[in-house]
Amino acid sequence: ALEPRAPALVLTSEQDAVLPAAGVRAFAASLRTKDRAARLEVLRGQHVQLLRSDPKAFAVAVHNHVGVCELPGPQVDMARVLELQADLLADDVEVRSGMAAWSDSRLRGYLESGGEDPWSPAAV
16 A cells, blocks of 8 residues: 655745746645645745755744754764764764764764664665
8 A cells, every 4th residue: 555645845945046946836836746735935045055044934934834843953073973973882883074064963863873874865
């Protein structure tokens, strides 16, 4: 049996020069079916900056759609990466300098899973 399709929240911005809002609107429309809702929210900001340019509006849009919204936590530095690795007894899990830019929740998920990035496209 097929599972019901999950609703989609699509965010766009008129200021986005990389992904034109008209294209995002068309994509959102293509997602809508009788089995799936797709809600489009237009926020202020440039490509990949919507959360940074107006985090409150971003959180409200997500909360209104799914009922919860946890904004990414503060970025951690490499000392925090190593500290969290030790706290989780994950000395066998490889860490790299680029992970210093990861959020606490992403880093914790990676270390707790034994080295699988929970935000990688393969994990989704």
